[in-house]
Amino acid sequence: MNRLTTAWGTFALTRFPDHPRDPLRAWDAADEYLLRHLAEPGAPAVSGTVAVVGDRWGALVTALAGHPDTGPAGELAQITDSYLGREATRANLARAGHAEDRVRLLTTRDAPPERVDLLLVRVPKSLALLEDQLHRLAPALHAGTAVVGTGMVKEIHTSTLTLFERLVGPTRTSLAVRKARLIHSTPDPAPRRPANPWPLTYALPADAPAVAGRTVVNHAGVFCADRLDIGTRLFLRHLPTGLGGARVLDLGCGNGVVGLAVAVAEPDAEVILTDESYQAVASARETFRASAPPGAKARFAVGDGTADVPDGSVDVVLNNPPFHSHQALTDATARRMFTGARRVLRRGGELRVVGNRHLGYHVALRRVFGNCEVVGSDPKFVVLRAVKR
Numbered sequence: 374m375n376r377l378t379t380a381w382g383t384f385a386l387t388r389f390p391d392h393p394r395d396p397l398r399a400w401d402a403a404d405e406y407l408l409r410h411l412a413e414p415g416a417p418a419v420s421g422t423v424a425v426v427g428d429r430w431g432a433l434v435t436a437l438a439g440h441p442d443t444g445p446a447g448e449l450a451q452i453t454d455s456y457l458g459r460e461a462t463r464a465n466l467a468r469a470g471h472a473e474d475r476v477r478l479l480t481t482r483d484a485p486p487e488r489v490d491l492l493l494v495r496v497p498k499s500l501a502l503l504e505d506q507l508h509r510l511a512p513a514l515h516a517g518t519a520v521v522g523t524g525m526v527k528e529i530h531t532s533t534l535t536l537f538e539r540l541v542g543p544t545r546t547s548l549a550v551r552k553a554r555l556i557h558s559t560p561d562p563a564p565r566r567p568a569n570p571w572p573l574t575y576a577l578p579a580d581a582p583a584v585a586g587r588t589v590v591n592h593a594g595v596f597c598a599d600r601l602d603i604g605t606r607l608f609l610r611h612l613p614t615g616l617g618g619a620r621v622l623d624l625g626c627g628n629g630v631v632g633l634a635v636a637v638a639e640p641d642a643e644v645i646l647t648d649e650s651y652q653a654v655a656s657a658r659e660t661f662r663a664s665a666p667p668g669a670k671a672r673f674a675v676g677d678g679t680a681d682v683p684d685g686s687v688d689v690v691l692n693n694p695p696f697h698s699h700q701a702l703t704d705a706t707a708r709r710m711f712t713g714a715r716r717v718l719r720r721g722g723e724l725r726v727v728g729n730r731h732l733g734y735h736v737a738l739r740r741v742f743g744n745c746e747v748v749g750s751d752p753k754f755v756v757l758r759a760v761k762r
Contacts, residue, residue, distance in 0.1 A: 375399065377432055380412035381439040384469050388430050389461035390677065395705070399461060400432035403553040407493065407523040408436050410547075410555060417519030421490030422448045424513075426506050427497045429455070431462025438471045450477040450486055452510075454502060454594055456649040456675050480651040481506065481594070489513040494556070496524030500532055501571065502594030502652070507540040508569035514541065514560040522556030529554050540566055572656065573598050574663070577630070582609045583638040584630065587664035591628050592652040601630065604693060604754045608727040609634050611749035611756040612691065616642045619688035622717065623647070624678060624710055629657025631691050636661070636669040643670040645682070651675055679713030690714040690724045694734075707734065711741045711759075718761040726757045 375398050377384050386399035410416055420442040425433050434451045443449045453459050459478055466476060479485065481502070492510060497503055514520070520541050524533075526549050534556065537544040542561035546554055571593040579585045581601055591598040597605075608631060616639040623632035626646035636644050646657045654675045661671050674681065679690075692714065694707035707728075714724040724742070728734045730750070735757055738745040742759035749756035 377405070377436065379408045379436045379439075381436060381441070382469075384432075384435050384439075384465065386430065386432050386435065386465050386468075387461065389457045389464060390709075391464070392705075399430035399465065401525065401553070402551040403495065403523040403525050403528075404432045406550055406553040406555060407433065407495075407521065410521070411437075411440075417491055417521060419443055419491060420447050422450070422486050422488055423491045423493065424450045424452060424486055424489045424510065425493045425495070426452045426510070427495035427503075428453060428462065429458055429495060431458065431465040433493060433495065434462060434476045435465040435469050435471070438466060438469065438475045448477060448486065449475070450479055452479045452481060452483070452485060452506065454481040454497075454650050454652050456651070457677060460677070482651045482655055485510050486513055488515065489518055490515075492518060492520045494520070494522040496522055496528050496533060496556070497594070498528070499594040500530075500536065501598060503533065504536055504540070505569060505571045505593030507536060508566070508571075511540055511564070511566060516560060516562055518560050520558040520560065522558070524554065524556075526552050526554050529556065540564075572659070575599055577601055581606065581634075582612075583634045584609070584664070587633065587637075588660070589628055589630055590656055590659035590663055592656045592659075594652045595628050595650065595656045603751075604727050604729070605630055607749060607751055607754050608691075608693060608756055611725070612638070613689055613723065613725060614638070616689065618642065620645065620686065621689045621691065622679070622682065622687045622714075623657075624690050624692045624714060625649075625694060626657045627653050627693070629660040631693070632657065632671065633660055633664055635691070636665050636671060640666060640668070643672075645672045645674070645687070647674045647676055647678070647682075649675065649677060678710055679717045682713075682717040684716055685719050687717045688719055688722045690718060690722070692724065692726045694726065694728065704732065704737070707732070708737055708741075711737055715741055715761055720761055723758055723760045726759075727754055728757070729753060730755050
């Protein structure tokens, strides 16, 4: 646990799930820069309805909940696409002694506040997600709204600033401090905004086994929005067959293509699709609605990996684990997914994983399962199988 010191107090913050050996902090220099700026003379008023978008682990709203001007007369809202980020926020707010209803916790799929007086944006890794959220929030802005973004220098590109210019109004940036930068935008009183392009849809290619030609729906921020990525393409060629009425968990389902392939090829199977991204699960649900065969048995859940799946209740787990946590490279998520998969599998059940060769997932799988075999590969990716003995 680390402590973030602000003008309104010092806060003990953790990521979620909290692990004492996790070397990654729940905030960075960009969060600190924004909070320092809001405490300076002449900074935008932290009052009225304050919406915080993309607050990764709740550092911003936990600190702002202690601001003297965000009292009963105003509203403080967090908008996040991450279930893990939302749970971290809950824990951090509770640890700081804030009431459970002190911050209105919204997801990227919820309707945003109707009026926003101060919009704070933690620039996300995905430019598409930023575009979608600015589109959704733009109608709530008014002439007096202050819009302040923050991010590390490496996260703020010309395209980032162009989005703020196009969807909010005149935009400028601050000097860099500790490799972080602020973005200041002034709402345009007479905006001519283009239509929101999200979600995107595309037809799966002819060489996609079981699902060729079927429609995929991608909400903003979901991996590989406009095409089938090469890792999933390989995975589709090496999915288990002959599943009958098996229960199959698509763990980290993204837009649901892998689970859809199971539902098409194995009509008696029950497919559970889960992801920690609200955008991803919405994509998977709409992909199934557009492309799954009649009678397909599928359930969708936003959550922390396998946390809500009972022990020994699944026959097959399919997984393409992420190796980023926002901008940080880490294999911690993959290792947690592998351990969780072993717990929920029945004896004799299997986990099948696709990943970049260089990630060395075979080492972790042998440690967790005691076995691992290669079932498919190409020059960049490998498909691995581990069985619960």
